[in-house]
Amino acid sequence: MTLEIPKFTPPDFSQEFFVNAPNAKLVEVVKDGVSPANYHALSVFPEYFKINGKWVLATESRMDTVCVAIDEPGKEAVDIVEFRNLKVGDKVVVGRTEDGSEGIYMYTQGFVTEKGNSDTFAFRSGRSRETAFSMDYDQLYDILRHEKEHNGYVTWVIGTAITLDPGSRDAMARLVREGYVDAIICGTSFAAFDLECATFGTTWGQETFERESTTLGNYFETINMVREAGSMKEFVKSGKPKDGIMKACVECDVPVIIGGTIRDRFGLPETYDNVYDAQNAMRKHIRKTSTVVMVSAILFTIATGNMTPSYNEFDGVIRPVYMYTVDIQEFAVNKLSDRGTLTAKSVVTNTQDFIKNIGRALT
């Protein structure tokens, strides 16, 4: 089975309705990090803005942010910007309609095929542990192979559970080494537990991880050693870590973005202490991401889900961005599956099994 990526058909802008629509109204920012009132907030769907009579599609979009327009004649463009990143003088699109009457058009029919998948954009109903997932797995294998062969950008958002089990840890490291991973977004404990295991052969101080304990001797020793080395890269070079995901990432040059949380009392040198710097770093990768797989990391999954559009432009072609969320908790996966996106799929399972399955299927 080969993967067919849905084709995007833009609206026919020669229709009178589009021709007669006014330009989007722009108001300048007067205080850094604060938008003019009545701004237009983005959704996850494709949205067009009329600037100097030209309809411009927002690419690298992000919901709950604003549209900054460049209206220099001949250079019309838009940039989708978080409120906190607005700068004085930025021209923000204002208006809260999406039907073109204010120069703002939200377009949900771009990926609808002639066969008439009437429910393509229907909000997905909730998924549970009893949903049949075989087809979703097969599709995911196809997507991951396709992305690898076609220069796609696959970002993985991974929780600590994956590093606590040798099978899932090995599978993830193999996926990195075989080119199925272009970036990893995670928290400190994911990276630090992997390095603890690689260095001391223990997880949470135990040879086989069974239960959480309160004091994390080897874990903190590991972080202390990485800080002493200056970076994960230098630490891996020192030869102390023997295996694992971080070692694979360093050796294959796969970027790892580590966002801080208030549970981080002792971070790795790479941990972003400032969570908004972390968000900016995450979005830098999400802007180029064509498929995102998010496993057992509810905080990072929601953060990433919120900044990932349902579509994006790759080499001039508009296509959907595939999104998978995997968690044992139905609540966690359903938080994102009601986004109403074409391509968001969720699987309810133990994520260690999920990764082991992917590893066995692809490597």
Place this chain on the structure above:
Amino acid sequence: MTFELPKFTPPDFTSEKFANANEIRVEEVKKDGIAPSGFYLTRHMPTYYHYKDKWILPEHNSQNCVAVLVDDTIVIKELNDLVVGDKVVMGKETDGTNGVVVYREGFDESVVSMPGRSVETSFTEDYEHLFELMRHEKENGGYIVWVLGPSVVFDYDTRIGLSELAENGYVQALLAGNAMATHDLEGGYLDTALGQNIYTQVSVPLGHYNHLDLLNEVRRTGSIDKFIADGNVKDGFIKTLNRLDIPFVLAGSVRDDGPLPEVHGNMSEALRAIKEQTDKATLIICLATMLHSVSTAELASSYRIREDGTVTPVFMYSIDVTENVVNKVAQAREYIAVKTLVTNVQDFVVNVQKALLKPVGELQAEPVEVNVHEYVEKNTAKEESKSASELKIK
């Protein structure tokens, strides 16, 4: 029955274990934020340090930190906050061989709880214990810290319940994230939480703009304080705290919109601000937030040394509808002085409010002074007018 806090009994220092123990060994930090290799990593349980022939119990305890010798006493410090020259206690053993003794046995057996509580566990006794504890803390200068997730401000009664508890002296500090404060202020500004009316559940037109508008307007004003002072917020928990000068610490996360101007973006700063509050805490109540609850459980001292020198456990209540969350908290507190309830936090707050603030309970204490008929009548009338105003849809 008068309520008595369970005590912690210090060990017998003349016993063999202590009498034969060595003194602590320290090494100096050579580089900021990096501990000398082989440092002693602190435990959650009360720990004594042997120095100059004395056994020192630090003022505050915290797990996964280092013990630092400062002027003949021991201060528990975050690894992250180490600076060059800090004298760090070394060694792994906790049996006295390197001057460190972990002493869990001092806690009264009554404060030990059992793992594995579920939604079917009977919680009435835990509620009764909490009510007594809260009354005790209120009357004895205690410091009750609340750790709250956003779901408590999504509901009408819960939001009022929290405010009334604060007004009646049961809240001394709030620890929360950006979303909790944002949606509470959204409720006070536009009557909605995430665009849905917090009483009628009706989604208002363009309601998905409401929390973004609130964030944008507070950011324009520059602070929550100024935004409230300008008359933008009708009601809510944050407004109540602001009026009563009760401190709140808001810690950021990677999923924040906005954020509000008061939110700490740097996690190391957020943790310092949180610790300032947990160091004063005598009771901590965590509702419906896994991230903040577990963080606080890991951070907060297991005991407080009271003014009269007695050592008492710091009780932590963890309430969540997800068993995994309360189990993580109980585990982080090593099942000492931790109580977990599996429920919807809306019910929890309303139950606590009704139990502690309804005057009927007080009535039994002083029956002679009150004309029961008059009291009940008056009280009912008050109830009616209150519920009528509460039900009014804005």
